Amino acid sequence: MFSTPSSFYKIISASVILISITFFCCTAMAEITQKERESTYKQLEIFSNVLSILQENYVEEIDTEEVLNGAIRGLLFSLDPHSSYLPPDGFKELQEETQGSFTGIGIEVTIKNNLLTIVSPIADTPADRAGLKANDLILEINGLKTKSMGPYEAIKKLRGKRGTDVTISIHREGWEKLKKITITRGIIPLQSVKAEFLSPGFVYVRITNFQSHSSKDFKSKLQELKKEYPINGFILDLRSNPGGLLHQAVEIADYFLDSGRIVYTKGRRNDQNTVFSAHATGGEKYPLVVLVNEGSASASEIVAGAVQAHKRGIIVGTQTFGKGSVQTIIPLPDGAGLRMTTARYYTPDDRSIQARGITPDVVVPFIPCIPPEKGSAERKFIKEIDLENHLTGPDELLKEEKDNTDTTLEKRLLEDNQLRSAYNILKSLNLFSKYNAAD
Numbered sequence: 001m002f003s004t005p006s007s008f009y010k011i012i013s014a015s016v017i018l019i020s021i022t023f024f025c026c027t028a029m030a031e032i033t034q035k036e037r038e039s040t041y042k043q044l045e046i047f048s049n050v051l052s053i054l055q056e057n058y059v060e061e062i063d064t065e066e067v068l069n070g071a072i073r074g075l076l077f078s079l080d081p082h083s084s085y086l087p088p089d090g091f092k093e094l095q096e097e098t099q100g101s102f103t104g105i106g107i108e109v110t111i112k113n114n115l116l117t118i119v120s121p122i123a124d125t126p127a128d129r130a131g132l133k134a135n136d137l138i139l140e141i142n143g144l145k146t147k148s149m150g151p152y153e154a155i156k157k158l159r160g161k162r163g164t165d166v167t168i169s170i171h172r173e174g175w176e177k178l179k180k181i182t183i184t185r186g187i188i189p190l191q192s193v194k195a196e197f198l199s200p201g202f203v204y205v206r207i208t209n210f211q212s213h214s215s216k217d218f219k220s221k222l223q224e225l226k227k228e229y230p231i232n233g234f235i236l237d238l239r240s241n242p243g244g245l246l247h248q249a250v251e252i253a254d255y256f257l258d259s260g261r262i263v264y265t266k267g268r269r270n271d272q273n274t275v276f277s278a279h280a281t282g283g284e285k286y287p288l289v290v291l292v293n294e295g296s297a298s299a300s301e302i303v304a305g306a307v308q309a310h311k312r313g314i315i316v317g318t319q320t321f322g323k324g325s326v327q328t329i330i331p332l333p334d335g336a337g338l339r340m341t342t343a344r345y346y347t348p349d350d351r352s353i354q355a356r357g358i359t360p361d362v363v364v365p366f367i368p369c370i371p372p373e374k375g376s377a378e379r380k381f382i383k384e385i386d387l388e389n390h391l392t393g394p395d396e397l398l399k400e401e402k403d404n405t406d407t408t409l410e411k412r413l414l415e416d417n418q419l420r421s422a423y424n425i426l427k428s429l430n431l432f433s434k435y436n437a438a439d
Contacts, residue, residue, distance in 0.1 A: 047071070051064070051067070051068075054067070069085065069087060072085040073085045076338075076339075076340065077111075079340070079341070080325070080341050081110050081111040081112070082110070082325060082327050082339070082341050083327070083339060083340045083341050084339045085336065085337075085338060085339070086329075086336055086337035086338070086339060087336050088334060088335035088336050090336075090337075091329075091331070091335060091336055091337035092335070094329075094337070102187070102188050103159070103160070103161065103162050103185055103186070103187055103188070104125075104158070104159060104185060104186075104188055105125065105126045105127045105130075105158060105166065105183045105185055105186075106121055106122040106125020106126050106127040106128055106186075106188050107119075107120070107121045107122065107125075107127040107132055108120055108122070108242035108243075108297075109138065109154070109155075110323075114147065115137050115138075115139070115146070115147065116137065116138040116139075116146040116147075116149070116154050117135060117136070117137055117138070118132055118133065118134055118135065118136045118137075118138065119134060119242045119295060119297050119321055119323070120134045120240040120241070120242045120294075120295025120296070120297065120321070121133065121134075121240060121295070122188060122208055122209060122240070122242070123206065123208040123240060124208070125186070125188055126183045126184055126185065126186050127183060128240075130181050130183050131181075132170065132181070133172065133295075134240065134293070134294040134295035134321065135172075135173070135294060136170050136171070136172050137170065137171040137172075138154070138168050138169070138170060139169045139170070139171055139178060140168065140169035140178070140180075141154060141157045141158060141166065141167075141168050141169075142157065142166060142167055142168075143167070144157070159185075160185045161185065162185055162186055162187055163184060163185065163186075164184070164185050165182050165183065165184050165185070166182070166183055166185060167180055167181070167182045167183075168180070168181055168183070169181075191217075192207055192208050192209050192210070192211045192213075192214045192217070192244075193205065193206070193207050193208075193214055193217040193218050193221060194206045194208075194221075195218070195221035195222060195224075195225060196225070197225060197228065197229060198235070198409060198412075198423060199409055200228075200229045201229050201230060201231065201232035201233065201430075202232060202233045202234075202235070202423070202426060202427070202430075203222070203225055203231050203233070203234045203235065204235045204237065204419075205218065205221070205222075205234070205235070205236050205237065206237040206239075207236070207237070207238060207241055207252070207300075208240075208241055209241055209242060209243065209244045210241075210243060210244025210245045210246075210248040210249050210252075210299045210300075211244055211245065211248065212245060212248070214244070214245075214248045214252070215248050215251035215252055215255075218252060218255070219255070231284075231286050232286060232287075232430050233286055233287045233288075233289075233426040233427070233429065233430045234284075234286055234287065234288045234289070234313075234426070235288075235289050235290075235291065235419070235422050235423065235426055236252075236288065236289070236290045236291070236303075236313075237291045237419070238290060238291060238292050238296045238300040238303060238304060239291050239292060239293040239295060239296060239317060239418070240293060240295035240296065241295070241296055241297070241299075241300040242295065242297050242298065242300070242321075243297050243298030243299040243300060243323065244298075244299045245299065246263075246276075246299060246302070248299070249263075249299035249300070249302045249303050250262050250263065250276045250302070252303055253278070253302065253303045253306040253307065254278045254279055255284060256283065256284055256288055256307060256312050256313065257278035257283055257306065257307075257310055257312060258278055258279070258280050258281075258283025259277075259278055259280060259283075260277065260278055260310055260348055261275055261276070261277050261278075261306075261348040262276045262277060262278055262302070262306045262348065263276050263302045263305070263306060263345050263346065263347065263348070264276065264345065264346050264348075265326050265343040265344065265345045265346070266343055266344055266346065267326070267342045267343030267344075268342075269342075272326075272328075272342050272343045273343070274343075286430075286433075287313070287426055287429035287430050287432075287433055288307065288312060288313030288314070288429075289313055289314050289315075289316055289422040289425050289426045289429070290303070290304050290307050290308075290313055290314070290315050290316065291316055291317050291418055291419065291422050292304050292315060292316075292317040292318070292320050292358060292360060293317045293318045293320070293366065293418070294318055294319060294320065294321060294357075295321065296317075296320040296321060296358075297320065297321035297322075297323040298321075298323045298324075300320065301320050301321070301322075301323065301324070301353055301357065301358050302345065302347075304320065304358045305347035305348070305351065305353060305358050306347065306348055308347070308358065308361065309347045309348040309349040309351075310348060314361050314362060314425055314429070315358065315360045315361045315362070316360055316361070316362045316364055316418065316421055316422045316425060317360050317363075317364055317366075317418055318360065318363060318364070318365055318366070319357045319358070319359055319360070319363075320353070320357035320358040321357055322353055322354060322355045322356045322357035323353075323354070324344055324345055324346075324352050324353040324354030324355070324356070325341045325343070325344050325345070325354055326341065326342055326343040326344065326345055327339050327340065327341055327342065328340055328341075328342040362421065362425065364417065364418050364421045366416075366417065366418050367417045369414055369415040369416075369417075
């Protein structure tokens with residue numbers, strides 16, 4: 001099954017990345033009683049009568065197909081923010097987005113308290129560079145109020161050709177006035193996994209969303225890194241990762257686990273109940289820290305929840321988004337799709353994170369780095385190496401190269417206090433594991 005933290009709407013191009021797709025037959029419908037069936041037919045008769053009256057008497061000729069599509073969208077949207085009707089073009093876009101790059105501004109949205117709300121900006125996209133944040137409210141798109149729009153309509157207005165602009169009015173908690181931001185649409189890159197050494201032995205991997213190739217790229221990049229240094233510790237950065245394909249999230253979690261459940265789903269029907277488990281071939285054992293924030297949702301929460309439940313690593317950051325429902329996509333005969341919520345997902349220790357999220361083991365709010373004002377003097381402590389004519393130390397010949405490396409890392413950690421906390425925790429875990437091994 002597929003699930004996503006945003007209703008159908010991910011503006012990394014314009015629709016959401018699902019967590020999985022299951023095709024249902026018409027015979028998979030739940031049984032309904034005769035009384036319920038009669039009530040449904042009565043309401044359908046009323047709907048048919050209203051449509052006939054509109055066709056014959058409305059002031060202008062109506063587009064019956066458009067009206068019916070709008071009625072279906074309204075029906076699904078009345079259930080929950082994640083159930084939706086995908087017309088043929090929207091369904092095709094949805095399928096394409098899990099496979100490659102697409103055009104958009106780079107955010108995922110949902111409807112929260114009847115308002116269009118950003119789940120998270122995607123890293124290194126126009127929205128991210130414009131400073132949009134999780135839980136920002138989009139109240140206007142090109143001057144049009146979003147409250148009266150359905151989610152699909154809002155997404156279509158946010159989409160557009162590469163190089164074109166869209167102006168949105170944003171409200172953020174603590175702001176007294178709306179802020180208008182003009183963003184130029186661009187190609188949202190295919191690459192979802194970035195991996196590097198922060199320092200020798202300490203790996204940093206950021207996954208921006210879970211696409212069809214993410215786990216393959218993840219493992220491939222780690223194999224390349226292992227050729228440089230043995231891995232002694234691992235930081236997995238899932239901040240502002242809005243989700244994606246469920247099986248990809250499961251494979252990433254499976255890399256760190258060697259047994260037990262990763263996630264399971266529960267719905268009204270038995271065939272909507274699924275369990276995903278770790279395999280004995282996985283389970284890399286080096287110390288692990290997972291970074292999350294309020295923009296980490298759905299598939300990201302599955303990975304963090306599994307790591308936390310199995311006590312496999314330390315979760316660091318802030319409370320996650322709390323998108324814990326599963327959506328199923330049913331293709332319709334005309335090329336459209338029906339997306340409906342069919343189940344909730346649970347962490348291995350039986351927690352539903354719906355509307356709750358994952359609470360980090362170590363809560364570290366993000367604090368923006370404020371560079372010192374020009375001319376301000378930093379206090380410097382004098383050390384032996386600073387004294388004139390000091391005796392040369394054994395490592396001093398390598399000092400210049402080491403200083404360059406340390407300066408780059410120090411600057412990065414200075415600018416990102418959450419990463420700094422994760423790095424310090426990881427070094428502590430590494431030392432602790434070495435002490436245990438020595439005993």
